[in-house]
Amino acid sequence: MSHPYRLWAPEADRVEVRLGADGATGVPMAPVGGGWWQASTDPLDGRYAFAIDGRPPVPDPRSRRQPDGVHAASALVDTSTFDWTDQGWRGVPLEGAAVYELHVGTFTPQRTFDGVVEYLDHLVDLGVSVVELMPVAAFPGRHGWGYDGVCLYAVHEPYGGPVGLARLVDAAHARGLAVWLDVVYNHLGPSGNYLSQSGPYFTDRHHTPWGEALNLDGPGSDEVRAYVLDNVAMWLEDYHLDGLRLDAVHALHDERALPLLEELAELADEIGERSGIPRTLVAESDRNDPATVAPLASGGLGGQGLHGQWADDVHHALHVALTGETQGYFADFADPGALAKVLADTPFFHDGTFSTFRGRRHGRPVDPEVTPGWRFVASLQTHDQVGNRAAGDRLVHGIPLGRAALGAALLLTSPWTPMLFMGEEWGASTPWQYFTDHAEDWLAQSIREGREREFAEHGWAGEVPDPQDEGTVEASTLRWEEVGHGDHARLLDWYRTLLRLRRELPGLSTPLGQGEVLREPAGGGELITVRRGSVLVLATLGERAGATVPLSGGIVTSFGSVEDREGQLVLGADSVAVVHGEPEGAAGQEGRG
Template sequence: MMTRYQQQGALLKENGECVFRVWAPFRKSVTLLLLGGEEVAYALTPEDNGYWSVTVQDVADGMHYYYLLDEHLQRPDPASRRQESTVHRASCVADPASFAFTDEGWKGIQPEDLIIYEIHIGAFTPEGTFQAARERLPALEALGITAIELMPVCQYPGDRNWGYDGVYPFALHNRYGATDDFKALVNTAHHLGMAVILDLPFCRSGAEGNYQPDYGPYFTEKYTTPWGTGLNLDDAWCDPVRDFYIQNALMWLDEFHVDGLRLDTLHACQDNSAQHFTWQLSAAVQELEQQTGRRKLLIASTDLNDPRYTNPVSAGGYGFTAQWADEFHHALHSLLTGETQGYYEDFGQVAHLARAFTNAFVYTGQYSSFRKRKFGRQLTDSDARHFVVFSQNHEQTGNRMLGERLTTLVSFEALKLAASAVILSPFIPLLFMGEEYGEKSPFLFFTAHGDPDLVEKMKKNRSRWFSAFFNTNKSIPDPQLEDTFLRSRLQWDTTTEANTAMLACYRFLIAFRKHRPAMRAISNDALQIYPAGQLPLLVVKRTSGQDTVLIILNFDKAVQTYRHMAPTPLKKIFDSAHEMWNGPGVKAADEVLENESILLQPLSAVVYEMAHHEE
């Protein structure tokens, strides 16, 4: 592992020697309490920049320990690699070399090959473990998935949570299984040709069990976020804080062989340094790539519509691989559901989705009615590989009051239309677990906090959020109830005729995206939006060399007609209304000549190939 950044935690070597290092710049003394047959105390020695360390012999994997601060305050290690049971109990020593990877031939994945599948480990299977998720990977390989993206899996309070309340960023939650179980999941994914992306919420650390402030100024009153004070990235003593999170990112990418990181809510990581934290992280990851010879990915999640995150460093950007494009979802969702509450107020027209198809961002400096101000920034680099799009994900589903999936909001035909819009777009598609077969179980917000004051504050905040979108006279599911979590688990019902057809449809669309040259083209002139007048149609032409396809999406609930004006004949490849996809069976024409009309079924998607026209 790269060591240019000062490493914290219990750093165990093969010979049983262990260096315990912690950052506590304002403490007068730090003592290690090592728990074995009996408690043994070791005084740590102060180092530069507020670090303390001690080297202990004959330390074994799994040994428990605390730190004693100023001889009276007993706390777990903020860089704990494993917790004994809860966020309040002892930390555990973990052997980084206990698992033998066998993925030597894996070199990572290129962004243009990504087809991402988002997973919550606890809700993905009945068992809710890394091991159970690993056993499901062959099914995802058969679907055509090339990367799984795991919602946060680090130690959080209680035994169920989305993961964004994590307080030990180096420690896997023990509810999901052992450290080696996670590594086995990554190892198996690589053997199946799938990358693993991990969601890291650096900018929104949880409140319960967060003992970082007892050690040092990890947070600063300069900034506030919806979750509390801001991360200290540019105030006094910020260098060790930045190094702490750089070390954390590198640990997952190097020791755990993870292929990429999604950095959640990066807009909350306020940093006015000359060298922005995201730039520093990007540089460290690029250095790791060079050392290991493996492609590593950084994906940003922001609420800014700011291209700087994916612009190259040479152009003043932060050099991330990609960023989530929420507005593609908003434009698509509003068209399909008719919802105009909250941020959907800014959407609802086919023109919005057309702009998203060509620009990823819909708002690039225009006035936003929802925000009551101009929003966004024009792209300087329209590389489609820089954006991740979706019709569903954990945020857009789980932050609905009743956690409804798109499956229960729109018709079966509309679901196939949504899948077509996402998978046939030029961007990186992301699927939310279960959508490929039409999962109907909700994905609700769930927690198991032990702090009653925190629970009450959380409920009030969510009620306030829902008031902008929904009729809050309805009962909001209690996130603290175990039943709320259990209702959110996938049912894996792929036996019904509709679900079987939906799964087959997803497989076809993914395979078509993977293997059709026109679908793999990424140059700016490879995609063209055809005018459809006032019709509720999105007509997209995609080209690569001699291969050209025409994608027609009908967002109306009535039959629409599109006239083919080009001299090039069309031959149909896909029609979501076909009986094989459990459609109504009234299909668009199989072949179309110049000036002929195409009858498009309500809420349908059709794809034609265009024969090469010789002048």
């Protein structure tokens, strides 16, 4: 049986497809126009690579599988043979969703897709509706975060490869969970990146913090954009994924009249309409620009039509309020009004205001009539905000349990789409650190030195875990045996309750801009009052905080020291209550030890 092989190599003089894991059999390819080369031949054992102008063979840029790693031969995969059982799946819209971010390689000791399947029932019981996988495109070595992927069409083999991913998505759909995938198009990793050998995939006209920028607007960029668009279609159609999180779209430098992001949004919408299953694209963007998620060409904004975007300002304001940390970019969020602004009015604290960290004005106002609050994904913790700390320490490792619970209440009663980071829901004891598995000593040492330098610049002191040490990934792997015990079980029950209330209490669907947040002194700390329709969240922040508030409504749920004393709501330090109905106002505030 003959199989067609194709490669885009517009500058090549001759191309061979090398068959077999050892590449011993070479078959010449012929140019067929547009810079493409083609050959049809017996696939032998299914392994193949391309030799361009006599150079050593390299993997297929569109390889679906790399069984022996990113430096070895590719392998043929027929995704149409996957054994799907999700024919009745109708998807999960972004509006009303709750997202759970996880890293396949540290979510379970198995470090595989099948390992994730074992704990999907935990996520259903928790009350989230979307599982967001950190990148699974093939990257060097066995373990890593995945943001240095180099074979963007292949599924990381140590996780279980293409079939393993299909099994996970199918199993999630059977439980009512949507699956999103984090994808990285703004750069590729340095090890195993062979794209430049075949065509002008990169350009020196633009630069990113991570290296060469993808060529989205220069000569030859039509096929580069097709490479990205076809990749998105593959994930959404061949793997039945419900959405993609687009990494750092501000680094997708594109000066065309029709930006790539608009094309991606149109493609996802077309697939969603054709399949009857919503396909969601969520951008990570540093620009604080609501046009990212505004409808295409809406209201003169020139909206890019993506469905959602991360709102890191919400994280930063919550983090500063809960921890008191103000180093680096947290400095801007020491502003007393930051928390109230991002919990009620806008996901962007910087919406045209001056940023001391950047030394300039930053961001743009959000119009809730054009971009409702649910289009912004907000969090207390993410892989970035935990893993890019020197020791990978989680929020609960540095503050009292009650304060972490308070933070969860503020997030999960906010107008934004909430996202949790794996293990957050039970206050996991494990850190989540940065780890790699590079074979090149120079690259490993460069990463070590770069992270130490970055932490020093941000004022973080202490020893930085070695990313190459096997113990670093071991330390970052969740310990599921702790879930049902002590404070872990208490916090997990709290998260479950808040996620359930988010679905059940109409007040928590109050539109953006119609809530109210008040911060005022209370004992040796402060009282935070959040009004969302008929729902109030009352929280005392600080180890010496305490408050007594006349109560006319009923306590729905609480964490910490909370009592209803004959119509008086009494809160101790670092405590929080969700009240349905309106208290008569803060009064008689008193300190608590």
